[in-house]
Amino acid sequence: MFANKVIMITGASKGLGRALAVKFAEEGAKVAICARKPGPLKEVENELKSLGAEVVALEADVSVARDVDRFVSVTEETWGSVDVLFNNASVFGPGPRLLADYPEKEFLEVLRINTLNPFLVTKRVLPGMISRGMGSIINLTSEAGQTGFSEWGAYGISKFAVEGMTQTWADELDGTGVRMNMVDPGEMDTEMHGKAVPECEYPLANPQDHLEVFLYLASDDSSDENGKRFEAQEYQDKGRGKA
Incomplete structure (x- = not known):
């Protein structure tokens, strides 16, 4: 199903980003x-190549426009296009x-990184997607993006912004063949969650x-989905996977 599809994932050196990279490599x-x-990124690159995947791996800060342009340009020069973008990269900030x-x-700084990077990467990949009349963009959000939690600070506020950005851009993309949705992965065993909830029991x-x-x-299968919010663990529990 994903053979020859180009999947772009930001923040892919650990946690959910790494899991996504491995899964799509396994899917061809x-x-x-x-x-x-660069160190953790290289480890993931080697793991993907060991699975037989074709890989572009670049050190980049996707809240910086020149890094975004370089990353997307190298990908497009290598494979011609980007079919799917996962805006996964984010930071939590100083902790609770x-x-x-x-x-x-x-x-x-948290607001800048977490809102600017999905804006910049999306803006850079969109011309190619729109010219082909197809593409899927998935933004990563959080329960803290629709409910304010004490001590989650700028991170939660930034995810409120990401949810608003997703809704706005999805409306602007209506009818182009390009779709944008968002996923709340739920609480997962990641380095970021460890920082947010250091004494998780x-x-x-x-x-x-x-x-x-x-x-x-x-x-x-999701070509008709646009502007929607999904919860990964609830989706899995209901057995709704179609891919």
């Missing part, structure tokens, strides 16, 4: 990945912190166990 896709830290105690500089899902909704949204 061509995988373009980026991250800010009341807004009253949040440093202004760090507050602005309840079991967490493994990222690799809840990927069906991502496969669905990347597939042609």
Whole structure:
């Protein structure tokens, strides 16, 4: 189903991004990945190649326009197009912190990174998708993007912004053949969750166990889905996967 499809994943060196990269490599896709830290990124690149996948892997900060342009340009020069984009990269910030105690500089930095990177990468891949009349963009959100939680600070607020951006862009893309949706992966056993809930005392899902909704949204089966919000673990539990 994904043979020869070009799947682009930002923030792919760990957690859910890594799980997505491995899964799509196993499904036969061509995988373009980026991250800010070259060491972990190289490990993922080697893992994908060991699965037989074609890979583009570049160190990049996707909240910086020139890094975004380089990443997308290399991918397009290598394979001609981007079929599916996962805007996965984000940061949590300084850890659990009341807004009253949040440093202004760090507050602005979290908002800048988490809202600017999906904006920049989407804006860069859209011309190619629109010219071909097809493409799927999936933004990663959070329960904290629709419910304010104490001490989740700028991260939660940034996800409110991502949800608004997704709705706005989906409306603007209506009728183009390109679709944009968002997925709340739920609480997962990741480094970011460890930072958000450092003393977590309840079991967490493994990222690799809840990927069906991502496969669905990347597939042609979801061509009529646009502007919708999905919850990965609920989707999996209901057995709704179609990919």
